[in-house]
Amino acid sequence: MLVNSLNFLIFFGIVFFIYYIPLKEKTKSQNWLLFVASYVFYGIAAWQMIPLLFTATTIFYFLGFAIRRGNEKKASLLTTLGVCIGVGLLLYFKYLNFFIQSFADLFNTIGLKANWGTFNIILPLGISFFTFRLISYIIEVRRGKMVPTKDFVVFANYIAFFPTIMSGPIDRPNSFIPQLTNKRTFNYGLASDGCRQIIWGMSKKMIIADNLATIVNPVWADIPNQSGSTLFITAILYSIQMYTDFSGYSDMAIGIGKILGFRITKNFNYPYFTRNVSEYWRNWHMSLTSWLTDYVFMPLNVKFRDLGNFGLILAIIINMVVVGLWHGANWTFALFGLYHGLLFIPLILSGSFFKKKKLKTNKLGIPYLKDVLKMLGTFLLVTLGLVIFRADNIGQFWDYINGFFNFSNFFKLTLDKKELVPLALFIVIMFILEWFERGKEFALSTFLTKNNIVFRWSFYFFLIVMLFVMSSKQQEFIYFQF
Amino acid sequence: MKKFLIKLFVFAVLFFAFDKLFIYTRNILPEHDTLDNRLDLVFKGKINKDLILMGSSVGDTDLLPHAFQDSLNLSTYNLSYGAAAITYQKFILENLLKHNSKPKIIIKLITNDTEFYGSSGVNDMGFRLDRLYPVIKYKTVRDELVIREDINPILSQFMVLSHFKKQHVIDLIKPKQEHDDYYNEFGTEVFKDRHDSLGKWSYNKNPKYDFEKENLNFIEDFIEFQKICKVNNIKLIYAVAPTYMALNKELLQIVKNNLLGSTNLFVYDYSNKAYKDKFNFADPLHMNPKGAIIYTNELIEFTKTILEK
Numbered sequence: 001m002l003v004n005s006l007n008f009l010i011f012f013g014i015v016f017f018i019y020y021i022p023l024k025e026k027t028k029s030q031n032w033l034l035f036v037a038s039y040v041f042y043g044i045a046a047w048q049m050i051p052l053l054f055t056a057t058t059i060f061y062f063l064g065f066a067i068r069r070g071n072e073k074k075a076s077l078l079t080t081l082g083v084c085i086g087v088g089l090l091l092y093f094k095y096l097n098f099f100i101q102s103f104a105d106l107f108n109t110i111g112l113k114a115n116w117g118t119f120n121i122i123l124p125l126g127i128s129f130f131t132f133r134l135i136s137y138i139i140e141v142r143r144g145k146m147v148p149t150k151d152f153v154v155f156a157n158y159i160a161f162f163p164t165i166m167s168g169p170i171d172r173p174n175s176f177i178p179q180l181t182n183k184r185t186f187n188y189g190l191a192s193d194g195c196r197q198i199i200w201g202m203s204k205k206m207i208i209a210d211n212l213a214t215i216v217n218p219v220w221a222d223i224p225n226q227s228g229s230t231l232f233i234t235a236i237l238y239s240i241q242m243y244t245d246f247s248g249y250s251d252m253a254i255g256i257g258k259i260l261g262f263r264i265t266k267n268f269n270y271p272y273f274t275r276n277v278s279e280y281w282r283n284w285h286m287s288l289t290s291w292l293t294d295y296v297f298m299p300l301n302v303k304f305r306d307l308g309n310f311g312l313i314l315a316i317i318i319n320m321v322v323v324g325l326w327h328g329a330n331w332t333f334a335l336f337g338l339y340h341g342l343l344f345i346p347l348i349l350s351g352s353f354f355k356k357k358k359l360k361t362n363k364l365g366i367p368y369l370k371d372v373l374k375m376l377g378t379f380l381l382v383t384l385g386l387v388i389f390r391a392d393n394i395g396q397f398w399d400y401i402n403g404f405f406n407f408s409n410f411f412k413l414t415l416d417k418k419e420l421v422p423l424a425l426f427i428v429i430m431f432i433l434e435w436f437e438r439g440k441e442f443a444l445s446t447f448l449t450k451n452n453i454v455f456r457w458s459f460y461f462f463l464i465v466m467l468f469v470m471s472s473k474q475q476e477f478i479y480f481q482f
Numbered sequence: 483m484k485k486f487l488i489k490l491f492v493f494a495v496l497f498f499a500f501d502k503l504f505i506y507t508r509n510i511l512p513e514h515d516t517l518d519n520r521l522d523l524v525f526k527g528k529i530n531k532d533l534i535l536m537g538s539s540v541g542d543t544d545l546l547p548h549a550f551q552d553s554l555n556l557s558t559y560n561l562s563y564g565a566a567a568i569t570y571q572k573f574i575l576e577n578l579l580k581h582n583s584k585p586k587i588i589i590k591l592i593t594n595d596t597e598f599y600g601s602s603g604v605n606d607m608g609f610r611l612d613r614l615y616p617v618i619k620y621k622t623v624r625d626e627l628v629i630r631e632d633i634n635p636i637l638s639q640f641m642v643l644s645h646f647k648k649q650h651v652i653d654l655i656k657p658k659q660e661h662d663d664y665y666n667e668f669g670t671e672v673f674k675d676r677h678d679s680l681g682k683w684s685y686n687k688n689p690k691y692d693f694e695k696e697n698l699n700f701i702e703d704f705i706e707f708q709k710i711c712k713v714n715n716i717k718l719i720y721a722v723a724p725t726y727m728a729l730n731k732e733l734l735q736i737v738k739n740n741l742l743g744s745t746n747l748f749v750y751d752y753s754n755k756a757y758k759d760k761f762n763f764a765d766p767l768h769m770n771p772k773g774a775i776i777y778t779n780e781l782i783e784f785t786k787t788i789l790e791k
Contacts, residue, residue, distance in 0.1 A: 471648075
């Protein structure tokens, strides 16, 4: 059940009415409803994985108490155990076959025949997201930053909250669990804002991302027969597809959360308006990068601090490779992470890694040329990274890059211009709106509320009409696979 | 909460009313489909002809409707659709019979080699959904699109906007070009810019039928097509169209195995050297106008014998 489907609308409508009418201000009952709704939602997508989700939730629930009650040594041991269970889940479900295959390939390369079979493992939906929440919980308890919750339903909701279980954002327990224990009454402003954010997210996903997928996918399926210009433009389109797909989902999830009275962690902060890779990663998939910064980069940075800049570079490269591998078991993801890690080196050596410069504009709100060029450069670097990310294997990535340099028919653009023109219009509108609202939570945060109701509703009508007319064949969210 | 629900309700009501304004736009869509309005004519009951030609793209390239009309003295119309599988052709036939007077005879071309190839599933490529979009104002078309999981069954009942497709916007943006193909008065697509791709392909002397590519639904519809004709007392000729290869005997056998007694099978004279001459073909699957004359004349002679029966 995709969150942008009619089925979900009906599902959410039912939850909404029960949540706010019979269960009004009954926090415990509301939590029970959310728990049931979350498991139903997850069960519709992958009912076979419900025992796994429930068991993992139960284990970590009790681990939280054990860590809290235990002495220093025991707490430390139990935290390590918890992290091992969490990482073990990921290793088993996501990476086991990859390791077997990689070792077999390695042995075969050096002449040792390794005929190892792989396992038939079904990847549980959302495992990367709920596992990170589980790990985050016990670490925060261990660090003494939060008291383990006694209410199992509250904890289970933190892990399986239906808007975020499939593709995040990855909320932290310190910010999310208190919201589950507090009284939640209907907040008109928050709910309206949530509706706006949902419409915006749906527009990005259904008008732009899904249509881009129908252009991008055929090119990737037939790389050898594409011209250099086609591959170049497709790479750029994929960057936009990736952004609109994932940030579109995040907007919808956050919007749904707002209607239910929750503040979900922001996941994107206009990443394509950033001027270097460091800035980019502070604004792209923020819930993942901040998680990894806290639990991977910071401890590594402390460990390597005696090594100076080299230690910092090492910590960043390891961190970025973990970011890459978090997406899945493929050398392309490792290379994607390594590539981004290497892009940090010039920033560290030039000292601009820690600098946070505010983006300045002229009176019309337009950025200066120097900044535009930096943004463009960052976008192109990110685009190249996403070519690695999108490739099925390193060989396909090389084919793609070689295709760029196929000068014999470089300018023969094989993309369907009829499809591109209306789409380009929407992409431009989106970026203009995002640019002028970049200080706000999302592009429609204040732009609409400043205007009168006729303008506001006309704009909503326009977006909904476009959702009907322009929506292409419904595509799954890219991040569902991770 | 009350204020929120009231606003939401008012918004929904207004949008519901606004949506109905698009009924007019939806209903004039066929008029804007300047390329091919044949389906609209079918639904309007304006295809009242004696002889109907059907098939995929070979129906456009290999047949000359005017020659049939002149030689047989039967009003003739071509309802062939490029890349259309038998399932789509059956849909056209059903609607032709529902909204128009019954033809006396139908000639349906069978593409040598690939007639039954296709991916299975309701959305397989052989069903020309794109040709249904301009005529979406007809309920039959919407019902078919629901079956094919192309439009939402619930939304399409209540929201007119759900009947619109991206293709409509694209067609609106793209003006008709001088070099665009068009359909002549016989319903045949005229390819303005198509040139023979001579020399880039060779004659396949021993084509093999690929059972892995076979779609069993197509065979079912192949039989169903014959039943419809039989029930409606329409003479049916299944005519194998030549491609630049030897006749696929395995395909022919499958055709014969699934033929009802009432259906007439025409197989071109594959010993005729004209069908081995690449100068009679535009590409490996389609004849050029020169080849079409040879094939059409042969088929006309066969049709005469059927009409005399």
